[in-house]
Amino acid sequence: MTTLLEIEDVSLLYGRIKALHGISLTVDEGEIVALIGANGAGKSTTMRAISGIRPVASGRIRFDGEDITKLRADLRVRRGLCQAPEGRGIFPGMTVMENLDMGAYTRRDRPEVAKDLAKVLELFPRLAERRKQVGGTLSGGEQQMLAVGRALMSRPKLLLLDEPSMGLAPMLIQQIFSIITEINQQGTTILLVEQNAQQALARAHRAYVLETGRIVKEGTGAELLHDPSVKEAYLGVA
Amino acid sequence: MNSVREWIYTGRHAVAERWHNAPRWTRWAVIGAVIVFFYALPNREFYQWLGPIPTTGSNFGQVLFTISIYVLLAVGLNIVVGFAGLLDLGYFGFFAVGAYTVAVFTSPSSDLKTLWPWLLALPLAIALTMVSGVFLGTPTLRLRGDYLAIVTLGFAEMIRVAATSSEFLKGQRGFNQIPHPPGSYSDGKPIFGVLDPRPYYWLVLTVIILVVIGVRNLNRSRVGRAWISIREDEDAAQLMGVPTFKFKLWAFASGAAIGGLAGALFAGKQNFVSSQNLELLNSIIILAAVILGGSGNIVGAIVGGGLVAYLIERFRGIEFFGVELYEYRFMFFGLILVVMMIFRPQGLIPNRRRAAEFKDRRKEVIVGG
Numbered sequence: 001m002t003t004l005l006e007i008e009d010v011s012l013l014y015g016r017i018k019a020l021h022g023i024s025l026t027v028d029e030g031e032i033v034a035l036i037g038a039n040g041a042g043k044s045t046t047m048r049a050i051s052g053i054r055p056v057a058s059g060r061i062r063f064d065g066e067d068i069t070k071l072r073a074d075l076r077v078r079r080g081l082c083q084a085p086e087g088r089g090i091f092p093g094m095t096v097m098e099n100l101d102m103g104a105y106t107r108r109d110r111p112e113v114a115k116d117l118a119k120v121l122e123l124f125p126r127l128a129e130r131r132k133q134v135g136g137t138l139s140g141g142e143q144q145m146l147a148v149g150r151a152l153m154s155r156p157k158l159l160l161l162d163e164p165s166m167g168l169a170p171m172l173i174q175q176i177f178s179i180i181t182e183i184n185q186q187g188t189t190i191l192l193v194e195q196n197a198q199q200a201l202a203r204a205h206r207a208y209v210l211e212t213g214r215i216v217k218e219g220t221g222a223e224l225l226h227d228p229s230v231k232e233a234y235l236g237v238a
Numbered sequence: 239m240n241s242v243r244e245w246i247y248t249g250r251h252a253v254a255e256r257w258h259n260a261p262r263w264t265r266w267a268v269i270g271a272v273i274v275f276f277y278a279l280p281n282r283e284f285y286q287w288l289g290p291i292p293t294t295g296s297n298f299g300q301v302l303f304t305i306s307i308y309v310l311l312a313v314g315l316n317i318v319v320g321f322a323g324l325l326d327l328g329y330f331g332f333f334a335v336g337a338y339t340v341a342v343f344t345s346p347s348s349d350l351k352t353l354w355p356w357l358l359a360l361p362l363a364i365a366l367t368m369v370s371g372v373f374l375g376t377p378t379l380r381l382r383g384d385y386l387a388i389v390t391l392g393f394a395e396m397i398r399v400a401a402t403s404s405e406f407l408k409g410q411r412g413f414n415q416i417p418h419p420p421g422s423y424s425d426g427k428p429i430f431g432v433l434d435p436r437p438y439y440w441l442v443l444t445v446i447i448l449v450v451i452g453v454r455n456l457n458r459s460r461v462g463r464a465w466i467s468i469r470e471d472e473d474a475a476q477l478m479g480v481p482t483f484k485f486k487l488w489a490f491a492s493g494a495a496i497g498g499l500a501g502a503l504f505a506g507k508q509n510f511v512s513s514q515n516l517e518l519l520n521s522i523i524i525l526a527a528v529i530l531g532g533s534g535n536i537v538g539a540i541v542g543g544g545l546v547a548y549l550i551e552r553f554r555g556i557e558f559f560g561v562e563l564y565e566y567r568f569m570f571f572g573l574i575l576v577v578m579m580i581f582r583p584q585g586l587i588p589n590r591r592r593a594a595e596f597k598d599r600r601k602e603v604i605v606g607g
Contacts, residue, residue: 051477053477074481077477077479082478085473085477089471089473092470093466093470093592093595094591098463102467102475102480103478105460105479105480106478137594151477
């Protein structure tokens with residue numbers, strides 16, 4: 001299996017505060033990799049470093065055989081790396097269709113875009129129902145789906161999902177994770193950040209545990225799911 | 239009170255609805271009628287029937303020219319503030335660059351003594367303002383938020399100080415005998431003279447129509463979509479692959495170019511440019527006009543620019559219990575702004591998206607505590 005994303009010893013600063021202390025991780029083609037950890041552990045920061053929204057202080061990021069450490073965020077999207085931002089990261093004044101259309105911003109292959117649009121609407125029937133509704137008026141779950149669908153419209157090689165289950169009802173959490181698995185089975189590699197460790201570990205091939213900006217544990221999803229310390233800290237079982 | 243508001247609200251919606259559902263030819267007919275109205279407006283034979291609308295204290299043609307310049311500036315600033323969501327507090331600085339470029343290259347009182355005709359200086363004025371926009375934007379547009387507002391404020395002030403105190407730019411003495419735009423009637427008299435302000439108004443009106451067509455097309459293209467995405471959520475825009483810096487710079491430079499164009503037109507009419515034209519207040523007035531009209535909406539910007547400039551002029555020559563109301567014009571202006579921001583923060587004719595963004599932001603404030 002080939003390595004799609006490789007992060008080597010990446011540190012990141014917010015002003016003078018070090019948010020990431022030299023973390024390293026890899027994502028292989030076809031995998032779902034989860035990054036779990038408590039609030040403020042640096043999960044979203046890691047995502048920002050990978051997508052290029054925040055510059056890294058040191059370390060290297062390689063994607064698809066290329067060093068992208070210094071590459072601008074929008075050019076990373078063109079190389080096939082797309083992030084669905086957490087929570088309310090959709091365009092609130094645009095309709096559902098306009099939002100999805102923005103996802104395909106970098107693409108010129110109109111017929112293929114139309115095919116992907118049909119796929120996304122099939123994946124998220126709710127979005128199809130609300131295609132003309134303005135993004136800001138959608139419910140939290142629908143906004144989350146829109147963010148994922150919009151990212152898919154760029155036809156990424158690697159999809160970054162930042163807290164896809166945040167603020168959702170348990171039923172919806174199940175649903176969104178099923179969709180994530182389905183997206184993966186259709187051939188998209190996924191790196192996902194989650195507070196909902198139970199679901200994330202159950203669905204992921206491999207996972208990393210992040211604590212105060214450092215990776216403290218790694219393993220397959222099943223391994224970590226049964227790891228006593230992970231159980232205690234993140235799964236709420238003693 | 240509430241029912242009145244509701245009535246206005248639904249009434250306005252009905253108008254908007256009807257407008258969008260009207261057949262194409264009706265819309266064109268209405269737009270055509272509005273354009274004809276504004277071309278006819280400065281003629282006494284026409285405006286004498288309009289009751290209290292024409293200004294009493296000053297030449298109505300002259301007032302209309304001033305208003306048209308403000309409208310052009312509002313349309314330009316709307317690209318920067320309304321479309322791309324960049325707060326520019328020194329937009330008038332670009333107007334100054336345009337006016338001074340024309341002055342320096344055409345006026346006999348300039349040290350350059352190039353004495354170019356107005357029309358030759360016009361493209362240079364536009365180009366130079368665009369360059370100054372890029373120059374100012376390159377270091378600052380990479381930063382987020384309030385930095386840009388401060389830098390643009392400083393820029394306009396810098397231009398003013400330079401114009402006031404530099405020997406080359408002549409300070410308050412200014413540049414005189416700036417040539418008028420070319421053209422003459424069949425009897426050999428120049429179209430653009432000193433006495434009649436109307437041809438200048440018609441010229442600016444024509445320029446506004448052309449600029450609006452251009453801006454509208456730009457806004458409906460990929461460029462426009464990129465601007466909207468940046469305004470709505472800059473991080474998300476970047477995550478979708480929009481080169482945000484490039485498009486912010488584009489918005490800034492095109493806005494600047496329109497400001498420079500307005501400055502050049504003004505210089506050609508006034509045939510005198512000095513540092514006295516460059517008050518900070520002008521930048522604020524234009525910004526207020528865009529926000530008042532409904533930022534992000536071209537029609538809103540036009541209405542805002544026209545209304546603000548008109549109201550300020552309208553106060554001239556009106557006495558109320560022995561008080562000259564013109565002296566208090568900015569007090570009323572401020573009052574209107576405050577009231578507007580409380581009851582209708584999205585402006586008179588808001589953009590559909592903008593209204594949704596406002597609601598979204600409010601929700602965010604509540605959710606975030």
